[in-house]
Amino acid sequence: MSDAPDIRFRSDMTVELVKHSAADTDVLWAARVSTAGEQSLDELEKDPQRSRGLINFLMRDRHGSPFEHNSMTFFISAPLFVFREFHRHRVGWSYNEESGRYRELEPVFYVPDTSRRLVQEGRPGKYRFVEGSEEQHRLAVETMEFSYRRSYEAYQEMLDAGIAREVARATLPVGLYSSMYATCNARSLMHFLGLRTQHELARVPSFPQREIEMVAERMEAHWAGLMPLTHEAFNANGRVAP
Template sequence: MDVGLVQQLATDEMICMAARVSTIGRNALDRDEEKDQGLISFLLRDRHGSPFEHGSFTFRISAPIFVVREFMRHRAGMSYNEESGRYRELEPVFYVPAGERPLVQVGKAGQYDFKPGTFEQWFVASESTRTAYATAWESYQNMLAAGVAREVARSVLPVGIFSTFYVTCNPRSLMHFLSLRTKSDDAKYKSFPQVEIQMVADQMEEHFKRLMPTTHEAFVKHGRVAP
């Protein structure tokens, strides 16, 4: 998974200014770092969310299509643009589970977990996906060579092929995404994300932590609950 931060306009200071304008008006520009930390912690603890909408992150992400589709379940405060198989020939980049990726489902829907598979299970999964990808790619190329439109030819490609998209979000929507798509012992409400989207979310969180350290610290402190 490849996650790049394209641009950002999000700071701890902006969160504080947005919050203080409600009580002190134009003097909200005045700063006090110690008070800023307390204010952000208070906002996260008591879930005063609107100040965290003042800012933005834009990420460029390359991931399998099944991860992209999970991403687009997140709609509030998230904007997307994705490469189109109608307008360009897609590249033969496919996802194959790594050896350490848990393969065996244990339990039932809503309560299940995953555990590592045997070598035989990993081998079957790896070889089966590679074979399916090779067959699908050959069919795709055959149709393109015969003059079939890209928008028709792409229909044979599997959801394991990579796609690239841009997503822009504010700090509040990013925290909501992270609360659902990461797994952490610090979380008040446990989440059980699919491994592949968590791989993306973990990289996004590193950018969030670096650029908004006070907000991120308070987010973790108060149970990783979005305000």
């Protein structure tokens, strides 16, 4: 067997805003074309603060299309099980993910840190997560690391034997980190945030898996910096996408 690269374990998620065309003014000119026609272009030169009431009205009454005329592209590195949940969001999203068919996958794997609640109580729809013991955390980390090491060894053994990458990757677990570009608009992002974060201002409660919530929180922080008035209205109206 050839020398395998060092296996790495991590608990964090990477979210980088790599490209954007997104501002509160995008909501305003898109909305005002309904009544002002080409004069709506004047909004590009105006302070959006003067129209924060319009943004709030659009959010409150769920006039959603003005929130679609913008774009944000994120680079995300997270475990495969996060991406499997992520890709359920299809409307208003575009994805390109690294391919195990075309490159040898790096041995980077997820393990929970001590802040991760490990124990599930109750039944689906009514369950909650509570803190695990030190012993449970130790067992989770040691068991995961052992499994990851063996699965990656099997992956390398097959590659060394000349087996195609697209076949050999079948040995790898969903705790493997992958990377992707995800492009969305503010409306599709708000829908994502409404489902993938827990928040005290949310009108409708949500119970996301913590790891995808970590990604969502970082995406929200980037978006809030780009479109602060839209983000404010989102929170003020129960964090429900328009």
